[in-house]
Amino acid sequence: MIPSTVNRVPQHTAEDINEQIRCDTEERVARLSAAGRQAIDQRLSELDQEWDIERTLEANAATLSLVGFTLGATVNRKWFLFPGVIAAFLLQHAVQGWCPPLPVFxxxxxxxxxxxxxxxxxxxxxxxxxxxxxxxxxxxxxAEQVVQAMRR
Incomplete structure (x- = not known):
C-alpha cells in the first residue's frame, strides 16, 4: 500500500528524529509566543524561505544526476548509470517516502x-x-474569511 503524502516521510524516519523535530518546533513556537508579534512576523518570513525535504531531495537528485551525466560525457560512459540509479531512488521516494539520503537530511x-x-x-x-x-x-x-486568514 502506498502511504499518504503527509505521512510517508515521517513513517520512514526514526521515531527519535521525528520527536526531535516536533520538540524543536514546539519549543520555537513557545519562545516566539513570548517574544511578541514582531518576532512571529520575522519567523513567518523565514518559514516562507525554508526548504522542505521534497525540495532538498529534488535539488540533491538533480545535482548528482548532472554530475553523473558530466562524468559520463567526459570521463567514462559507465558514469551514465549513476543518473539512472538516482532516478530510481527518486521514484522510490515518490512512491514509498524513502530514499538513501532521507535519513541524513x-x-x-x-x-x-x-x-x-x-x-x-x-x-x-x-x-x-x-x-x-x-x-x-x-x-x-x-470560506473567504478562512482563505484571507491563511494568506496573511
Missing amino acids: RRLGIRTASEIDYERYALKAIRGDFDKLTAEGTAETN
Missing part, C-alpha cells in the same frame, strides 16, 4: 512541508490571524 532537521505548515499555522493562531473567524455567515463568506 532528516537528522539535519530538514522538515516536511506539513511540519513547516504546523509551525506556520501555530504562529498565525498565536498572532491572532484566526480570531475573527466565525461560523455565522454563509458558507461562501466563511
Whole structure:
C-alpha cells in the first residue's frame, strides 16, 4: 500500500528524529509566543524561505544526476548509470517516502512541508490571524474569511 503524502516521510524516519523535530518546533513556537508579534512576523518570513525535504531531495537528485551525466560525457560512459540509479531512488521516494539520503537530511532537521505548515499555522493562531473567524455567515463568506486568514 502506498502511504499518504503527509505521512510517508515521517513513517520512514526514526521515531527519535521525528520527536526531535516536533520538540524543536514546539519549543520555537513557545519562545516566539513570548517574544511578541514582531518576532512571529520575522519567523513567518523565514518559514516562507525554508526548504522542505521534497525540495532538498529534488535539488540533491538533480545535482548528482548532472554530475553523473558530466562524468559520463567526459570521463567514462559507465558514469551514465549513476543518473539512472538516482532516478530510481527518486521514484522510490515518490512512491514509498524513502530514499538513501532521507535519513541524513532528516537528522539535519530538514522538515516536511506539513511540519513547516504546523509551525506556520501555530504562529498565525498565536498572532491572532484566526480570531475573527466565525461560523455565522454563509458558507461562501466563511470560506473567504478562512482563505484571507491563511494568506496573511
